[in-house]
Amino acid sequence: MSRIGKSPVTIPSGVEVKVDGNVVTVKGPKGELTQEMDSCVELKIEDGEITFTRESDAPDHRAKHGLYRALVFNMCQGVSEGFKKELEVVGVGYRANANGQTLELSLGYSHPFVIELPKEIKVSTTSEKGKAPTVMLESHDKQLVGQVAAKIRSLRKPEPYKGKGVRFKGEEIRRKAGKSAAK
Numbered sequence: 001m002s003r004i005g006k007s008p009v010t011i012p013s014g015v016e017v018k019v020d021g022n023v024v025t026v027k028g029p030k031g032e033l034t035q036e037m038d039s040c041v042e043l044k045i046e047d048g049e050i051t052f053t054r055e056s057d058a059p060d061h062r063a064k065h066g067l068y069r070a071l072v073f074n075m076c077q078g079v080s081e082g083f084k085k086e087l088e089v090v091g092v093g094y095r096a097n098a099n100g101q102t103l104e105l106s107l108g109y110s111h112p113f114v115i116e117l118p119k120e121i122k123v124s125t126t127s128e129k130g131k132a133p134t135v136m137l138e139s140h141d142k143q144l145v146g147q148v149a150a151k152i153r154s155l156r157k158p159e160p161y162k163g164k165g166v167r168f169k170g171e172e173i174r175r176k177a178g179k180s181a182a183k
Helices: 059-080 142-154
Strands: 016-020 023-028 031-036 041-046 049-054 083-090 095-099 102-106 113-116 122-126 134-139 165-168
Touching: 016 041, 023 059, 031 059, 041 059, 049 059, 059 142, 083 142, 095 122, 095 134, 134 142, 142 165
Parallel strands: none
Antiparallel strands: 016 023, 023 031, 041 049, 083 134, 083 165, 095 102, 102 113, 122 134
């Protein structure tokens, strides 16, 4: 049995879960999410808990057992609490500005990047004197927040010599010594 797959998902208060065939819909105070599931994994809702069972021990079915349990758990957590990703923009002259659903980043190139964000994501930026500007992404969809954060980070990945670039808050950057230290 999958360790993740066999643990039940408790439904938080204020969250409604509906199953229609092989489509799961989770509705809560922060929004609504749907996920299509494979027919090899069966979902049951009893006493405020969701349990998952698979039809056989085939490797493909075992993998999907834990996958769909994790996806439904993230959906329940997202519509009740939401997810956050924080990015730091480190570098001299690097700036971040948010206007509604538009994020403008100056990352040392000849032109600024203007990114239109999906309507499900709330973006905010903070810049304090002496600290790197931060970009905060919030949404009920964990996959979408991670994808948008990865896209923003890919515009200027942190480099190992000076540490400049866009990084996740708390991310450790392996630093390298320059030329002079090699002698």
